[in-house]
Amino acid sequence: MDGLDLLKKDWNKQDTQATLKAKDILPMLHKKSSSIVKTLFYISIGELLFWILVNTIPYFSSDSYREQLDKVYSDNIMIGLSVFSYAIILVFIFLLYKSYKSISVTDSARRLMKSIINTRKIIKYYVLYNLIIIAISLVIGFYYSSHYDPNVMKAIESAGMTVYIVVSVVVSTVFIVIIWLFYRLIYGLLLKRLNKNYKELKKLEF
Numbered sequence: 439m440d441g442l443d444l445l446k447k448d449w450n451k452q453d454t455q456a457t458l459k460a461k462d463i464l465p466m467l468h469k470k471s472s473s474i475v476k477t478l479f480y481i482s483i484g485e486l487l488f489w490i491l492v493n494t495i496p497y498f499s500s501d502s503y504r505e506q507l508d509k510v511y512s513d514n515i516m517i518g519l520s521v522f523s524y525a526i527i528l529v530f531i532f533l534l535y536k537s538y539k540s541i542s543v544t545d546s547a548r549r550l551m552k553s554i555i556n557t558r559k560i561i562k563y564y565v566l567y568n569l570i571i572i573a574i575s576l577v578i579g580f581y582y583s584s585h586y587d588p589n590v591m592k593a594i595e596s597a598g599m600t601v602y603i604v605v606s607v608v609v610s611t612v613f614i615v616i617i618w619l620f621y622r623l624i625y626g627l628l629l630k631r632l633n634k635n636y637k638e639l640k641k642l643e644f
Contacts, residue, residue, distance in 0.1 A: 479535055530564040541557070
C-alpha cells in the first residue's frame with residue numbers, strides 16, 4: 439500500500455470518527471437545548487403570574503389602594519395599556535412555547551441551531567419589551583400619584599415639584615436596573631448555556 443492509499447485510509451478513519459462523534463453529541467445537545475427552552479417557558483409563565491399577583495393582592499387587601507386604582511383605571515388609556523401589556527406578554531409566552539416544540543421535534547444540527555437563534559431573539563425582545571413597559575408604567579404611576587394621592591400631593595407642596603421629579607427619576611432608574619439585573623441573572627444564565635450549545639453545534643458542521 440503506497441503513501442497515498444495510507445493517507446486516504448487515515449482521512450476516511452477521521453471522517454468516520456467525526457461522524458460517530460456528531461451522532462453521539464447531537465442528541466445530547468438536543469436534549470440540553472430543549473430542557474433550557476422549556477425552563478425559559480416556565481419562567482416566563484411564572485413571571486406573568488407574579489406580576490398578576492403583585493397587581494391584584496394589594497387591590498383586594500387595601501381599600502385606599504383600591505380607591506386609587508379605581509380612579510386611575512377610570513381612564514380608558516390605562517385600561518388599554520394594561521390589556522395591551524398582558525396581551526404582548528402572552529404572545530411572547532406563546533412564541534417561547536412554539537420555540538420549545540420546534541426544538542423538541544428537531545432532528546438535525548442545522549435546524550436546532552436555527553431554533554436556538556430564534557429563541558435567543560424572542561428572549562432578547564421579551565426582556566427589552568418588559569423593561570420599556572415597566573418604565574412607562576412607572577412614569578404613569580408617578581403622574582397619577584401626583585394627581586390622586588393626597589399624601590404625595592402634600593409632599594409635593596412641601597418639597598416642590600422639582601424634588602418630586604428627581605426622586606421619581608432616581609427611584610425609577612434603580613427599580614429598572616434591579617429588574618434588568620434579575621433578567622440578566624435568570625435569562626442571561628440560561629441563554630449563556632443555550633449559546634454554548636449553539637457553538638458546539640457549529641463544530642459539528644462539516
